[in-house]
Amino acid sequence: MEATREIYWNVGHGVILPMYGFFAAAAGAMAYGFYKKLAVYRSGKALDRVSGPADRLARAVSWALAQLKVLRNPFPGLFHAGFFWGFLLLTAGTTLIMAQEDFTARLFGLRFLQGDFYRGFSFVLDIAGLAAIVALLVFFVRRFLYRPKGLDTAADDCLAHALLFFILVTGFVIEGARMAVTELHANPELARFSPVGLLVAGLLPGDPSALEGLHKTLWWTHMFAAFGFIAMIPFSKLRHLFLIPVNYFFSDTGPLGGLKTIDLADESAQTFGAEKVNELSWKDIYDSDACVSCKRCQDECPAYATGKTLSPMKVIQDLRGSAFAGPETDIIAAVTDKALWACTTCRSCQTTCPAAVEHVPKIIEMRRNLTLMKGEFAGEEGRAAVSSLEVNKNPFGLPNASRADWAAGLGVKPLSEDPSADILYFAGCYASFDRRNKAVAAKFMEICAKAGVKAGLLGKEEQCCGEPARKLGNEYLYQELAGENIKAFAKYGVKKIVTACPHCRHTLGVHYRDLGFEGNVVHYTVFIKELIDSGKLKLKAEPFEFTYHDSCYMSRYSGITEEPRAVLAAAGGSLAEMERHGDRNFCCGGGGGRALLEEKEGTKISVERVKMARATGRPVVVSNCPFCLTMLEDGIKTADCETALKARDLAEVVAERLA
Amino acid sequence: MKILVCVKQIPDMASKFKPNADGTWFNEADLAFRMNEYDEYAVEEAVKLREKDPASELVVLSVGPARVVEALKKALAMGCDRAVHVQDDNVFRKDPWQIASLIAAYAKKENFDIVFTGMQSQDRGSAQIGPLLAGMLGFSCVTTVIGFSLEGRTATVRRELEGGAKGIVKAALPAVITCQLGLNTPRYPTLPNIMKAKKKEIAAFKAEELSAEAALSAAEKFYAPVKKGTGLVLEGGDAASLAGKLIDVLKEKTTVLRG
Amino acid sequence: MKTLLVFEYRRGKLSEANQELLGFAAAAGGESAGVLVGSEAGLPAFGGKLYLGDIAALGEYDPGRHAEIVLQAAQKESPDLIVFLQSSYGWDLAPRVAGKLKAAQISDVTGVVDGKFEAACCNGKMRRLVEPATKVAVLTLQEGSFPVSGTPSGTPAVEKLAPSGSAAGLEFAGYEEAEKKEVDLGKAEVIVSAGRGIGKKDNVPVIAALAKSLNGEMGASRPVVDAGWVDHNRQVGATGQIVSPKLYVACAISGAIQHLTGMRNSEFIVAINTDKDAPISEVADVMVIADVMPFVAALTEKLKK
Numbered sequence A: 001m002e003a004t005r006e007i008y009w010n011v012g013h014g015v016i017l018p019m020y021g022f023f024a025a026a027a028g029a030m031a032y033g034f035y036k037k038l039a040v041y042r043s044g045k046a047l048d049r050v051s052g053p054a055d056r057l058a059r060a061v062s063w064a065l066a067q068l069k070v071l072r073n074p075f076p077g078l079f080h081a082g083f084f085w086g087f088l089l090l091t092a093g094t095t096l097i098m099a100q101e102d103f104t105a106r107l108f109g110l111r112f113l114q115g116d117f118y119r120g121f122s123f124v125l126d127i128a129g130l131a132a133i134v135a136l137l138v139f140f141v142r143r144f145l146y147r148p149k150g151l152d153t154a155a156d157d158c159l160a161h162a163l164l165f166f167i168l169v170t171g172f173v174i175e176g177a178r179m180a181v182t183e184l185h186a187n188p189e190l191a192r193f194s195p196v197g198l199l200v201a202g203l204l205p206g207d208p209s210a211l212e213g214l215h216k217t218l219w220w221t222h223m224f225a226a227f228g229f230i231a232m233i234p235f236s237k238l239r240h241l242f243l244i245p246v247n248y249f250f251s252d253t254g255p256l257g258g259l260k261t262i263d264l265a266d267e268s269a270q271t272f273g274a275e276k277v278n279e280l281s282w283k284d285i286y287d288s289d290a291c292v293s294c295k296r297c298q299d300e301c302p303a304y305a306t307g308k309t310l311s312p313m314k315v316i317q318d319l320r321g322s323a324f325a326g327p328e329t330d331i332i333a334a335v336t337d338k339a340l341w342a343c344t345t346c347r348s349c350q351t352t353c354p355a356a357v358e359h360v361p362k363i364i365e366m367r368r369n370l371t372l373m374k375g376e377f378a379g380e381e382g383r384a385a386v387s388s389l390e391v392n393k394n395p396f397g398l399p400n401a402s403r404a405d406w407a408a409g410l411g412v413k414p415l416s417e418d419p420s421a422d423i424l425y426f427a428g429c430y431a432s433f434d435r436r437n438k439a440v441a442a443k444f445m446e447i448c449a450k451a452g453v454k455a456g457l458l459g460k461e462e463q464c465c466g467e468p469a470r471k472l473g474n475e476y477l478y479q480e481l482a483g484e485n486i487k488a489f490a491k492y493g494v495k496k497i498v499t500a501c502p503h504c505r506h507t508l509g510v511h512y513r514d515l516g517f518e519g520n521v522v523h524y525t526v527f528i529k530e531l532i533d534s535g536k537l538k539l540k541a542e543p544f545e546f547t548y549h550d551s552c553y554m555s556r557y558s559g560i561t562e563e564p565r566a567v568l569a570a571a572g573g574s575l576a577e578m579e580r581h582g583d584r585n586f587c588c589g590g591g592g593g594r595a596l597l598e599e600k601e602g603t604k605i606s607v608e609r610v611k612m613a614r615a616t617g618r619p620v621v622v623s624n625c626p627f628c629l630t631m632l633e634d635g636i637k638t639a640d641c642e643t644a645l646k647a648r649d650l651a652e653v654v655a656e657r658l659a
Numbered sequence B: 001m002k003i004l005v006c007v008k009q010i011p012d013m014a015s016k017f018k019p020n021a022d023g024t025w026f027n028e029a030d031l032a033f034r035m036n037e038y039d040e041y042a043v044e045e046a047v048k049l050r051e052k053d054p055a056s057e058l059v060v061l062s063v064g065p066a067r068v069v070e071a072l073k074k075a076l077a078m079g080c081d082r083a084v085h086v087q088d089d090n091v092f093r094k095d096p097w098q099i100a101s102l103i104a105a106y107a108k109k110e111n112f113d114i115v116f117t118g119m120q121s122q123d124r125g126s127a128q129i130g131p132l133l134a135g136m137l138g139f140s141c142v143t144t145v146i147g148f149s150l151e152g153r154t155a156t157v158r159r160e161l162e163g164g165a166k167g168i169v170k171a172a173l174p175a176v177i178t179c180q181l182g183l184n185t186p187r188y189p190t191l192p193n194i195m196k197a198k199k200k201e202i203a204a205f206k207a208e209e210l211s212a213e214a215a216l217s218a219a220e221k222f223y224a225p226v227k228k229g230t231g232l233v234l235e236g237g238d239a240a241s242l243a244g245k246l247i248d249v250l251k252e253k254t255t256v257l258r259g
Numbered sequence C: 001m002k003t004l005l006v007f008e009y010r011r012g013k014l015s016e017a018n019q020e021l022l023g024f025a026a027a028a029g030g031e032s033a034g035v036l037v038g039s040e041a042g043l044p045a046f047g048g049k050l051y052l053g054d055i056a057a058l059g060e061y062d063p064g065r066h067a068e069i070v071l072q073a074a075q076k077e078s079p080d081l082i083v084f085l086q087s088s089y090g091w092d093l094a095p096r097v098a099g100k101l102k103a104a105q106i107s108d109v110t111g112v113v114d115g116k117f118e119a120a121c122c123n124g125k126m127r128r129l130v131e132p133a134t135k136v137a138v139l140t141l142q143e144g145s146f147p148v149s150g151t152p153s154g155t156p157a158v159e160k161l162a163p164s165g166s167a168a169g170l171e172f173a174g175y176e177e178a179e180k181k182e183v184d185l186g187k188a189e190v191i192v193s194a195g196r197g198i199g200k201k202d203n204v205p206v207i208a209a210l211a212k213s214l215n216g217e218m219g220a221s222r223p224v225v226d227a228g229w230v231d232h233n234r235q236v237g238a239t240g241q242i243v244s245p246k247l248y249v250a251c252a253i254s255g256a257i258q259h260l261t262g263m264r265n266s267e268f269i270v271a272i273n274t275d276k277d278a279p280i281s282e283v284a285d286v287m288v289i290a291d292v293m294p295f296v297a298a299l300t301e302k303l304k305k
Helices: A013-042 A053-066 A074-108 A115-146 A155-181 A195-203 A208-235 A237-250 A282-290 A296-300 A312-325 A331-335 A337-341 A348-352 A359-374 A380-392 A428-433 A435-450 A467-471 A475-491 A502-509 A511-515 A524-533 A562-570 A605-615 A626-638 A650-655 B037-052 B066-078 B096-107 B129-137 B191-197 B239-253 C018-028 C063-077 C090-101 C201-213 C222-226 C257-263 C292-304
Strands: A423-426 A455-457 A496-499 A520-523 A544-548 A573-575 A620-623 A646-649 B002-007 B009-011 B033-035 B057-064 B082-087 B114-118 B140-151 B154-160 B166-172 B175-179 B202-206 B217-223 B232-235 C002-007 C031-038 C049-054 C081-085 C104-113 C116-121 C126-132 C137-141 C157-161 C170-176 C190-194 C217-220 C247-251 C268-273 C286-289
Touching: A013 A208, A013 A237, A013 A282, A053 A237, A074 A115, A074 A155, A115 A155, A115 A195, A155 A195, A155 A208, A155 A237, A208 A237, A237 A282, A282 A312, A282 A359, A296 A312, A296 A348, A312 A331, A312 A359, A331 A337, A331 A359, A337 A359, A348 A359, A359 A467, A359 A475, A359 B191, A380 A467, A380 A475, A380 B033, A423 A435, A428 A435, A428 A626, A435 A524, A435 A626, A435 A646, A435 A650, A467 A475, A467 A502, A475 A511, A475 B191, A496 A502, A496 A524, A502 A511, A502 A520, A520 A524, A524 A562, A524 A650, A544 A562, A562 A573, A562 A650, A605 A626, A620 A626, A620 A650, A626 A646, A646 A650, B002 B037, B002 B066, B009 B066, B033 B037, B033 B066, B037 B057, B037 B066, B037 B114, B037 B175, B057 B066, B057 B096, B066 B082, B066 B191, B066 B202, B082 B096, B096 B129, B096 C090, B096 C104, B114 B129, B129 B140, B129 B175, B129 C090, B140 B166, B140 C090, B154 B175, B166 B175, B217 C104, B232 B239, B239 C268, B239 C286, B239 C292, C002 C018, C002 C063, C002 C090, C018 C031, C018 C081, C018 C104, C018 C137, C031 C063, C049 C063, C063 C090, C063 C157, C081 C090, C090 C104, C090 C137, C104 C126, C190 C201, C201 C217, C201 C247, C201 C292, C217 C222, C268 C292
Parallel strands: A423 A455, A423 A496, A496 A520, A544 A573, A544 A620, A620 A646, B002 B057, B002 B114, B057 B082, B082 B202, B114 B175, B140 B175, B232 C286, C002 C031, C002 C081, C031 C049, C049 C157, C081 C137, C104 C137, C190 C217, C190 C247, C247 C268, C268 C286
Antiparallel strands: B009 B033, B140 B154, B154 B166, B166 C170, B217 C126, C104 C116, C116 C126
């Protein structure tokens, strides 16, 4: 007996015309819905997110099909992937049926849904449907019974759940009814390839005419449900089916943590940053529409976790609400400046977002507006820090002429006195002026000396890299500071820069490119790793137990997570990871210029991080960022656990183990 | 209404000061300069007044070497309409009488209704320019102002007095107002205003062309003060051991830890 | 050397700071006369000639006519120096008098060296030695720089003066009281004050804890009060309270002159600061060079034991 089935069994080929008519209506409604959105997206400013289309397409398809971004969180990511793959297969299966029966068979008499292919087709689709139902049940339990904190359920969530469940279940009942009347008797061998259908068929009553009636009714309702689903896509969160894969196509192909550099020479510019919807880019608006409020960003946000006004998810949703309210809508009023100033720019929201939404640049754009257009600050201390940066070129208000005082007696000289250095050590403000971090810088100088590396300094010609100013929205001040540093690099023909601070590293190495500096900039951790690998630096491993705190600007901004662990292992360290580590690390609270600001709202981010370090039971938390070291030590003091936990810098640990 | 605001550029007060070559003032090398804090209050108040009356004009003036143009630019970015730079590389040798004379000579070229300036400069700290200038121009003058309002041609100001009290004074225009901390919070210039300021006029005058008044006093020496305290310095070691040392000193030298 | 001392009234009373004028006169040597816009009911304990303008007629703030009284006295006395206090009265009046006379004025004088005057500059961090080139010079004295030894005594020989004109340009419209003081720092034996260098409002309780462990009160410098970290009634300084406790601990206070004015007469002064050369070192009996917050915490801990 032929392994196939009669398509349009029981309903007849007469349904084709009305079916395609309804399909056209549903597809038309969907197209109209998306078309309406286009105008909203277009209210944003121009931005190139299409160049290199082949690579973009490959990325979009692979990310979407592999469910790469969703699977970052195995639960519920795996179920989302299961549902996605299941539903995708079912859609593909339905499409194949239509392709054969309404096109190839009619036009060329070609039928491919038969034989082994049909057996496989039947089996795969049955399993796909089952997987989708299981996933949907898990989603149902999670969303409606378990109700995780922060997951908001709206009417369209309920409707989508109901509709999908209905489509999947009616699909199986239709199959079961058909099989009960036909296959079960006529071709029981084939029925085994539809295990779920077989099961359902067994559960149905035996009267063939009743089954045929049930089949017919359900066939139509299933069809209407499926078309209803198609029609509602743009009008509900289901829009993400299209918007997110397309957003993968549009996502930033530049270096991690890139920001738009404002052209300050452009005299036609009237406004800076974004205050209104139409001052955002179209991509920002598109992003907001691609967001499905899955709350992963909110779950990982250190500001949200410590009771601040900020939720990255809410920011994006506020932008979406504003975008659909009109191009002139005040987005800062919607998001609130309190939320904007709370961001540490740690990038965990952006890294974890399955929709590839770019949160941080939007927050910076709005901060730019507050700073550059309104002259506002996060607080008096923010104003004082900016004023110090303007006058003294460091946020502490100390005389910049004393910038290299920390190196007195260490045998390191400014390039102005001795330009023959192998590397320029860009100490940055903390290592230059903060006592704790000055000691760390001195240790790194010891390491360089031991490895035979001659380090030079810029001394009083070094200025703040501009990172805190830039992240607080003060692009003008950033470019002034950066400009002076770049001039100094050019003056001494600097090629290789080693920084004390991951923030300096990222700013000099990534952001300065837009301003014309192309030198090689590495963080000292990476440099130490290079020295060890090349045999120039030998460590004697002395065992110690520690936990490692990734700096956001190492992990999520620079993709550096292995090097520090390798160096610390070479030093004899035994690492116990905190739950939040690597590119999932929890910020110390010091990024985004926040190290210079008071943390008045909620609890201290640093204390939260110290708790996580304490949970490892290790006596030492090693970090390699001046902000992190400062914040962690603050957190340890505030949490009153100075005897149980010490914060140390990687350079200190290494310097103690020089062979 | 024509408004003048006089500003000085001064070194950051956190700097370490070293005498210059002739030993009469500080050496400018390695110093970071900024607008005198009290003058920032003056600029803010002047800009606020300027904004109330679109027909008014606000001029900012500074005396000094080329670097003071930065302070003028900041004032322009804060909202002054145009700037006057009285060029004088040796302004540090001039006494308040000479500086007030330079300003007065310029101010007489235009009919200003009101002049704002800081109550004193943070570096020289003479607190004389305002009243001297008022005297030279025949204006009324109120110093140390922490509150200002204008109705018609009468300004009502609050003067800061000792112990936190304030004196309320009504001053008829034309007047010189010297501004004190607490008067206002100076605005941070917005980027569009910084850009606009780049195109605003900065008129330059040579000091010697404005006034040839001789100095009434001359500085001989610039130095750090002799310390009056007993000069005991505790440093080094960790906080706990330092605290122990301080407690020993307090036990020996004071009575507060007894009983 | 002949000096004309310009005494002052503050809020209807002779200012105690007038004593510093006598201290200066003693330091400068030579003859001295005084001038005061005040009333016969309250005259300074000064044995010389005193020119008196009637405060009932002139009011406490009428710099035009007050200056005229001083000028009349100066004309009668032909002094070498006309000496004011560096106060809200003195710094307002002195340049008006100096301007009229086209006399050199030296402000914020902290000392006399060989007939030249030492004046504070750079926020009190530095000094200039200035020599007047005019026959008569006007000085304003930094408070606390010329302490008088012993209790001044004497009764002045009063000569009344009246200005020729009426008040012009300015009209005094009364006082606005300082906010009520709930804390009387003046009575505290120990004061521990917080400066802007403590960094943030959150650190205020740490300073307060040290004050408590010393059975004292917490004070603050003006920037800390202006920042809203500490209430105004705890401000120490020229515009806050003038204090002289047995022990004054200045935490992260660099020592702006207006603060020094408020606390320099304390019996024993401890300054905790990272900058050894901060102006506070000028008056401190002990400088502790340390990061302020950890040190204060450690000190409080030790004092508890």
